[in-house]
């Protein structure tokens with residue numbers, strides 16, 4: 372299956388590419404414009420940014436200049452922790468939309484579950500969804516207990532939960548929870564922020580003529596997890612997209628599953644201070 376065609380179907384029927392391009396820590400302006408342009412040329416059709424990344428303007432510029440129809444691209448952005456609350460989130464969304472210079476956002480996420488605040492924020496996302504300003508809404512960094520609380524009072528069930536997810540943090544409980552509730556899981560830091568020197572991954576890769584990074588991203592796809600690797604390097608951007616022409620065996624999937632160690636490279640959603 373080619374990169375462009377491979378898409379998950381969210382609970383509301385919206386199609387979201389299995390592979391997206393993460394732009395965290397790529398500077399706004401020329402660096403992010405170049406990276407997004409390179410990714411689109413390599414076949415990516417989904418871009419994951421956030422207000423907090425400070426590069427929405429450059430992402431929007433690359434999208435306008437890439438020559439594709441807007442409908443061919445899937446754009447995600449997120450409301451930051453300091454903007455929680457109903458009115459504040461509606462404002463933050465409008466600011467993101469202006470910086471991206473897009474009519475409609477494909478997916479809008481609550482970036483982190485700030486305790487006591489995210490219920491009102493979710494009501495704002497429901498409003499944006501009902502107004503047609505976003506095609507899908509979701510959350511990020513929500514443990515099952517955060518989702519329990521959200522689901523108890525929501526009108527629209529989140530379509531996506533974006534979590535830190537990789538072989539060392541396989542998120543079994545969150546994966547089961549999301550599957551039960553029709554929420555698409557999406558992996559952030561899928562490449563363990565570049566910590567790929569795990570012998571099992573290299574060994575499996577050798578069998579398929581693939582790198583450790585490609586093995587990990589393929590493992591995401593075969594688990595039904597949307598994945599958004601970041602790279603600022605043209606060679607690695609292309610490498611990370613070249614994952615649709617091989618298949619991991621059940622034994623290889625199990626060997627990678629066996630690496631799970633509950634190891635985080637980012638913050639725990641139950642213990643963050645930003």
Ligand code: NDP
Nearest residue numbers: 393394395419559560561562563564565584600601602603
């Ligand atoms: P990743 O796991 O995608 O790893 C990126 C790192 O791996 C970079 O240092 C990159 O270096 C390196 N790398 C990329 N490709 C390869 C390769 N093929 N071989 C070896 N090294 C490689 O980390 P991120 O934290 O960036 O996560 C991805 C995306 O997830 C983010 O960009 C962002 O969009 C999202 N995210 C969301 C969060 C949330 O709270 N919702 C939190 C964190 C991330 P180089 O650039 O030099 O190639």
